[in-house]
Amino acid sequence: GTPLLSPGGTVVPAAPLPHPRLSKLHDEIFAFAQASILSGEAAHAEVMTILASLRGVVGARWHQASVELYGSRSTGLSLASSDVDVTLLGMPINGGRESIGAALKDLHSDLEKTSWVASQQLVLSARIPVLKVKSTTGVPVDITISDTAQHTGLLARDLVLGYLHEAPQLTPLVIVLKSFLREMGLNDPFTGGMSSYSLVVLLWMFICESVHRGYATTDLGYQLIGFFSMFLYRFESQLTHVDDPLSPMISGPGEVRENIMHSCYQIGRVCRTFHRALQVLSPEQPAWDDEETPLLPRLFTEVAGSSRATQTDPHQSSPLDTGS
Incomplete structure (x- = not known):
């Protein structure tokens, strides 16, 4: 607080202002x-x-190659079930896809001799050829080879680490939302769900906008509620294009920016889920201030539980399931 002058003229430090009470949902x-x-x-x-x-x-x-970790295991945003994503840099692969495939086959052969590998699968037909390995304890490892240091996974890792440095509150919010989306079956971009990268970028954009508008960003409970509201406002209006912040680094001048939501064809179901979450966690609910009634578990029991009971074919489209 601002120092005060006592009647005798000496400076008396002002008592510190009490911290605003954080919500119960923040603590949870x-x-x-x-x-x-x-x-x-x-x-x-x-x-x-x-x-x-x-x-x-x-x-x-x-001898010249290096192994780089990227993805959620490299940023501290992983769940227990998260894959381990690694890429090899500095590999002698001048022949393009063919030499990448040959190198992955050599690596497959070498890894067969290690004690921690339980199974391996080479997927050379993928857009980015990958060696999928599973450890004896079930940890999945995806290994790719990069022909450039401008590997999008490594760029995304460094971008996300920068976000986390600027806004540490991202970590608990991302972990809760990733866990929630996983329960809903909406965390896999290959089946139309939201990628972790998209989630982090959208949360970062929301926090930046909150700061710009002068809103407090310390209470995780109100941040979660605000994020649900922002998401619905943006995506229920059929707008599903979000520029990839990495686009300026990987695109040429004048090129259309990559859309980080391009694979999220279940956006309609994500919106319905967040709408229900907003109803369950609303500060207007009696449970918001009731110390005896936990709020966050309701996200998983009432929202995720009821959705699993009524879930339809995940590939079924809705009016909101637009491409780009």
């Missing part, structure tokens, strides 16, 4: 994220062991 979101991070520590230790083994195997065959 923080506790949920903390528990999720703690439960993932054992998996994190195994991921580090897998990475060390991979670096040894790759380095033995290709």
Whole structure:
């Protein structure tokens, strides 16, 4: 607070202003994220062991190559079920796809000799050829080869780490929303759900807009409610294009920017889910201030539970399921 002058003329420090009371939902979101991070520590230790083994195997065959971790395992935003995404840099692959495929086959052969690998699958027909490995404890590892340091996964990793540095409140919000979307079956872009990257970018945009408008961004509960509202306002109006913040780095001048929501063809179902979540968690609900009634679990029991009971074919389109 501002120092005050006493009647005798000496400076008396003002009593600090009391911190505004944070919502009950804020505490529940923080506790949920903390528990999720703690439960993932054992998996994190195994991921580090897998990475060390991979670096040894790759380095033995290709001395100039390096193994880079990206995706949610590299940013602290992973769930227990998250994949491990790695790419190999500095590989001798001058022949394009053919030499990438040959290198992945060599790596497949080398990994067969390691004790932690339970199964492997080469997917050379994918847009980006990948070696999919599963550890003996069930940890999935996707290995790709990059012919340039401008690998979009690495660029996205560094972008997200920058966001987290600027807005640490992103971490608990992302973990709660990723867990919720996973429960709903809406967290996989390959089946029309939202990618983790899209979720982080949209949350970052929301926090930036909140700061710009002068709103407080410290209460995770109100941030979650505000994000649901922003999402519905934006996407229920049929607008499903969101520029990829990485586009200026990977696109040429004048090119149309990549849309981070292009694969989210279940956007209609995401909107309906967030609408129901907003109803359940609304500050106008009696449970908002009732210390005896937890709020966050209702997101998983009432919203996700009822959706699973009534879920239709995930490929069925709705009026809101637009492409781009």
